[in-house]
Amino acid sequence: MADTVELPSRLAILPFKNKVLLPGAIIRIRCTSPTSVKLVEQELWQREEKGLIGILPVRDAAAAASETPTVSDSVDQTSKVHHGGSSDSNTKVQNDAVHWHNRGVAARALHLSRGVEKPSGRVTYIVVLEEMEQVEHDPDFIMLSRQFKATAMELISVLEQKQSTGGRTKVLLETVPVHKLADIFVASFEISFEEQLSMLDSVDAKVRLSKATELSIRVAEKITQKVEGQLSKSQKEFLLRQQMKAIKEELGDNDDEEDDLAALERKMQSAGMPQNTWKLALREFRRLKKMQPQQPGYNSSRAYLELLSDLPWQKASKEHDLDLRAAQERLDNDHYGLVKVKQRIIEYLAVRKLKPDARGPVLCFVGPPGVGKTSLASSIAAALDRKFVRISLGGVKDEADIRGHRRTYIGSMPGRLIDGLKKVAVCNPVMLLDEIDKTGSDVRGDPASALLEVLDPEQNKTFNDQAQPIPPPLLDRMEVIELPGYTPEEKLKIAMRHLIPRVLDQHGLSSEFLQIPKAMVQLVIQRYTREAGVRSLERNLAALARAAAVRVAEQEQVVPLSKGVEGLSTPLLENRLVDSAEVEMEVIPMGVNNRDISNTFRITSPLPPKFDGRETAERVVTPGICVGLVWTTFGGEVQFVEASTMVGKGELHLTGQLGDVIKESAQIALTWVRARAADLKLTSAEGINLLEGRDIHIHFPAGAIPKDGPSAGVTLVTALVSLFSQRKVRSDTAMTGEMTLRGLVLPVGGIKDKILAAHRYGIKRVILPEKNLKDLVEVPPTVLANLEILLAKRMEDVLEQAFDSGCPWRQHSKL
Ligand SMILES: Nc1ncnc2c1ncn2[C@@H]1O[C@H](COP(=O)(O)OP(=O)(O)OP(=O)(O)O)[C@@H](O)[C@H]1O
Numbered sequence: 001m002a003d004t005v006e007l008p009s010r011l012a013i014l015p016f017k018n019k020v021l022l023p024g025a026i027i028r029i030r031c032t033s034p035t036s037v038k039l040v041e042q043e044l045w046q047r048e049e050k051g052l053i054g055i056l057p058v059r060d061a062a063a064a065a066s067e068t069p070t071v072s073d074s075v076d077q078t079s080k081v082h083h084g085g086s087s088d089s090n091t092k093v094q095n096d097a098v099h100w101h102n103r104g105v106a107a108r109a110l111h112l113s114r115g116v117e118k119p120s121g122r123v124t125y126i127v128v129l130e131e132m133e134q135v136e137h138d139p140d141f142i143m144l145s146r147q148f149k150a151t152a153m154e155l156i157s158v159l160e161q162k163q164s165t166g167g168r169t170k171v172l173l174e175t176v177p178v179h180k181l182a183d184i185f186v187a188s189f190e191i192s193f194e195e196q197l198s199m200l201d202s203v204d205a206k207v208r209l210s211k212a213t214e215l216s217i218r219v220a221e222k223i224t225q226k227v228e229g230q231l232s233k234s235q236k237e238f239l240l241r242q243q244m245k246a247i248k249e250e251l252g253d254n255d256d257e258e259d260d261l262a263a264l265e266r267k268m269q270s271a272g273m274p275q276n277t278w279k280l281a282l283r284e285f286r287r288l289k290k291m292q293p294q295q296p297g298y299n300s301s302r303a304y305l306e307l308l309s310d311l312p313w314q315k316a317s318k319e320h321d322l323d324l325r326a327a328q329e330r331l332d333n334d335h336y337g338l339v340k341v342k343q344r345i346i347e348y349l350a351v352r353k354l355k356p357d358a359r360g361p362v363l364c365f366v367g368p369p370g371v372g373k374t375s376l377a378s379s380i381a382a383a384l385d386r387k388f389v390r391i392s393l394g395g396v397k398d399e400a401d402i403r404g405h406r407r408t409y410i411g412s413m414p415g416r417l418i419d420g421l422k423k424v425a426v427c428n429p430v431m432l433l434d435e436i437d438k439t440g441s442d443v444r445g446d447p448a449s450a451l452l453e454v455l456d457p458e459q460n461k462t463f464n465d466q467a468q469p470i471p472p473p474l475l476d477r478m479e480v481i482e483l484p485g486y487t488p489e490e491k492l493k494i495a496m497r498h499l500i501p502r503v504l505d506q507h508g509l510s511s512e513f514l515q516i517p518k519a520m521v522q523l524v525i526q527r528y529t530r531e532a533g534v535r536s537l538e539r540n541l542a543a544l545a546r547a548a549a550v551r552v553a554e555q556e557q558v559v560p561l562s563k564g565v566e567g568l569s570t571p572l573l574e575n576r577l578v579d580s581a582e583v584e585m586e587v588i589p590m591g592v593n594n595r596d597i598s599n600t601f602r603i604t605s606p607l608p609p610k611f612d613g614r615e616t617a618e619r620v621v622t623p624g625i626c627v628g629l630v631w632t633t634f635g636g637e638v639q640f641v642e643a644s645t646m647v648g649k650g651e652l653h654l655t656g657q658l659g660d661v662i663k664e665s666a667q668i669a670l671t672w673v674r675a676r677a678a679d680l681k682l683t684s685a686e687g688i689n690l691l692e693g694r695d696i697h698i699h700f701p702a703g704a705i706p707k708d709g710p711s712a713g714v715t716l717v718t719a720l721v722s723l724f725s726q727r728k729v730r731s732d733t734a735m736t737g738e739m740t741l742r743g744l745v746l747p748v749g750g751i752k753d754k755i756l757a758a759h760r761y762g763i764k765r766v767i768l769p770e771k772n773l774k775d776l777v778e779v780p781p782t783v784l785a786n787l788e789i790l791l792a793k794r795m796e797d798v799l800e801q802a803f804d805s806g807c808p809w810r811q812h813s814k815l
Helices: 034-045 059-065 139-162 168-173 180-188 193-201 203-225 229-251 255-272 275-291 298-310 324-334 339-354 373-384 399-403 416-424 449-454 472-476 488-506 517-528 535-557 614-618 660-675 714-726 751-760 771-779 795-802 808-812
Strands: 010-017 026-031 052-058 080-081 105-116 123-133 362-366 388-392 428-435 461-467 478-482 584-585 602-604 625-632 636-645 652-655 694-699 734-735 765-768 790-794
Touching: 010 034, 026 034, 034 052, 034 105, 034 123, 034 535, 052 123, 052 193, 052 765, 139 180, 139 203, 180 193, 180 203, 193 203, 193 602, 229 373, 255 275, 255 298, 298 416, 324 339, 324 373, 339 362, 339 373, 339 478, 362 373, 373 388, 373 428, 388 416, 388 625, 416 428, 488 517, 488 535, 517 535, 625 714, 625 751, 636 714, 636 751, 652 660, 660 714, 694 714, 714 795, 734 795, 751 771, 765 771, 790 795
Parallel strands: 010 052, 362 461, 362 478, 388 428, 428 461, 625 734, 652 694, 734 765, 765 790
Antiparallel strands: 010 080, 026 123, 052 105, 105 123, 584 602, 625 636, 636 694
């Protein structure tokens, strides 16, 4: 820092061409003109102590041309002016043409060196000058200085991001008195001559400080603009923040950022994090406090801490003493049937009651849609008096969706499980991970492995699964509970006891207003739905309720109506069922304005029902078509197989959504039939051997359900034999089973579901592998009573049963 010195009343003036020595700055100049050399010699060189000199800017001729008379080329002249005076350049200068600025600074020579140019022998001086300045003690000045220092720090950070120049400048910040920094900074900026002059003209150091702050912000902005893309946005933000900060400080407002951080800290403290998490959070918080909001990582660090504070570390649903009877009642009230499943749940609850900290099982519900997997999970939650959260994993391909992103990743988000916990806001919910089988894996990692970690440790979770491949190690951690499809009788009971009351309630109706008779529900089940679960049934019932709601609402407005009013017999339910129906419904008396306004009515829709039990008969009209029973993600399904043939090279073509296993089965079937072609004497109506020089095309037409699995073997052979022998298979018969190349019929899975499907389609006869006999115990007797079950050991047995007149094989072969 320059010492404070008494300035002499007269000072020699050195002109400074197009440059300004700003207060606080240090500058190195080279004096070459005879006048300035003389001045330096007199005023500085020949003195013993460090000399003082005045520095006054002068305008270059070109720069001044537009506004002032031409100045001499050589402005390197000296003049004597009163220090600090605002002497008028027009009156005091020797040469009128020179455009002297009216304000300058007093400078002290820090260093002098003399040189002699060769060969001219001209003497030159190099002078290092420092502006002399008085130290201020004004509190406002000190405040402004500090404010400037903060801005300077920010500017340095911006510079650091651009280039690594921070080190030296930072040292400057530490060592140079704050009030001088402004001048030094401004002196180093690339600003216009005019701006420099304006700085110089600000004699008041406080004004200079404010100007310097402003300039620093502008310079930072300029740099920011130069820095490409995304950075510019964050830095602009920073600049705005700085400006806001400066304004706030000016107004004496509290700093927002600090307030925010203080609030975050309070939130963290009250979140009740466990010790190790708390330590981690605290470390992160300290890091955050040191960061500038525009700094990369600030936002993600903050979001992370916010999330940690938001998680329900301590908040739990209160655990009541488990009342097993009440839990059983609850499960029974919510769900019809599902005896085994409910029993398993009660067992689990009993174990929990005896050993509350026991590691609970992860239950994995497997079954077709609409069989109550989700609602059962929510019942478990209700029975446990806990909150319920359903997390859909369908379509998750990225491990980060489960595990969460790395915190430092831009736009990072917590995983779905943590997100679920945050939403449910308690730490002990019943969590349903829905559609776990629908997760896939790709380059972004394997969600299943992340799930494995999640499910392995102490947590009790309920799992919803639709029986597509789940990696074995993951499946290993779960207890699989199957929920098969329902029989029509079970569906009827579910509808009467559960679905109808719920649907009515959802539509603002009650059984007082609307009664849907049993026969009608049966009709809906048989003719309008063909599903393993009850979702479509529920939708149809809801459609009826909506129709009734409209009518009830209309009646409320258009009263009074007497009994038997014609208006009510209009096609109320037309188009209300999924595809309309011929149904009867009763709206029983209800009171509106104390009057009975309703009655019974009948609706007849001209539209045919969706399913009428004739479908299989209609489809199995030509040879080559056969009815198979398959297992898909929708439970058991009836599947039509169509085989046809055309001239070709004996190739096999398969179409439909098929898996590899079915393709293999088709190859085996064809090989088997070919091997027996001679015995079968398979010829077309025209007497051509159908296997010679012909391509075979097999198509699986129904729906867009991907089919895989081996259970189509016998169906494929039957379809081929039917095609080649040109004989129709029985349309009331469906079959399932795999077979070997030698014709042995092998058992297959999903028998119960397949039989339920056959029953839904109105099929009367089912051909099963003999070894599947044991599976029939699972099939409800009401369903079995309506079916003829035929057991097959060899392929010939199947063929024997599939055709009206016995096996074409037997007719043709000697076997
Ligand atoms: N046994 C039952 N008793 C009473 N209601 C049932 C029963 N089974 C299913 N439901 C009802 O059927 C509807 C569909 O069930 P839910 O949504 O739980 O099926 P889901 O098996 O989870 O289907 P998805 O696999 O497609 O999610 C729900 O309203 C549910 O309450």
